[in-house]
Amino acid sequence: MDLEEKIGSVEEYLQIIHKNKQENLEQGNDEDFLFRGQKDDLALIPKLARLQPKGELFNTEFSLLQEFKRTNPLLIDMQRPMDDWDYLTIGQHFGLPTRLLDWSNNALTALWFAIWENDQQLQETPYAVVWVLMAEPKDYDINIEAVHPFEVKETKIIRPRIIKQRxxxxxxxxxxxxxxxxxxKVPLNKxxxxxxxxxxxxxxxxxxQDIRTDLNTLGVNAFTIFPELEGLCSHLQWRYFYSGKNSMQETPCNETNASFST
Structure with a gap:
């Protein structure tokens, strides 16, 4: 059974993280926690495994990556050569189906991703979730310079190169x-x-709504997470317009997939 907690405020959220961090430190594990915010309580399965391919899965994955590499040069302003880890990183952040699953070192960023959707869109969602991964040093033991992403032999955690500001x-x-x-389709939590x-x-x-307000006070909002026009647009809509039952119709001005929900 999954370990579960329930919170109603940013303060309670940070208290739970602090408690578990102290327990890990007492057991000799000082590795940073990772966090993943999800608007729905879905299994921890990457997007590639959640979709139905039109052919054999791994042939489709290979073809998808090759076509992405072929067709995107005019859309990516890069100053350095990119390898397949870099292409998957870029693709993942813009909605490409990959075998990567997003996490963050920032607990508040993950909390924002869990609850950023408009209240009207969440009428059938009784709660959102943040997964906390209490990683160990051995979980990072992989040399991405020597191993292709399609040849990974066991589940690992990857720190990508910072090739985009977001x-x-x-x-x-x-x-x-x-x-x-x-x-x-084995979920990470299984x-x-x-x-x-x-x-x-x-x-x-x-x-x-209360948590979104507190996060904004702490400097966590759509514009700080997406430091581009789409993020500014989304943040200003949240700041100046009501949501949920106070709004006749609310459509996000940003249609880009949020990282921690893909």
Whole structure:
């Protein structure tokens, strides 16, 4: 059974993280926690494994990456050569189906991603969740200079190169699973190496607005997470317009996928 907690405020959220951090330190693990915010309580499965491919899964994955690399040069302003880890990182942040799963070193960023949706869109969602991954040093033991992402032999955590500003702003980290777990759709919270390292924190929908306000006071909002026009647009809409039952219709001005919900 998954370890679970429930919170109603930013303060309670940070208290739970602090308590678990102290327990890990007492057990000799001083590795940073990772966080993933989700608007829905869905399994920890990467987007590649959640979709139905039109052909064999891994052939499709290979073709998808090759076509992404071929067609995006005019859309990416890069000053250095990119390898396949870099292309997957960019693709992941803009909605490309990959075997990567998004995490953040920043607990407040993950909390924002869990509850950023408009209240009207969340009428059928009683709560959002933040997953806390209490990683160990061995979980990072992979040399991405020597291993291709499609040849990873066991689930690992990857710190990507900072090739876009939003990756830095979101303190982005990825978990990546091997072929067998991808093919069998094994959630990270059920995988042998990680199932005892995960904590699920539930946030009731009725607390979203208060927590969003507190996060903004702490400097966490759409514009700080997406430091581009789309983020500014979304933040200003939240700041100057009502949401939920106070709004006749609310459509996000930003249609880009949020990292921690993909």
């Amino acid at each position: 990756i830095n702003n979101q303190s982005a980290v990825f978990s990546i699973q091997p072929n067998q777990e991808i093919e069998e 995988a042998d190496l990680f199932k005892n390292k995960l904590l699920k924190i539930k946030i009731p929908a009725e607390k979203f």
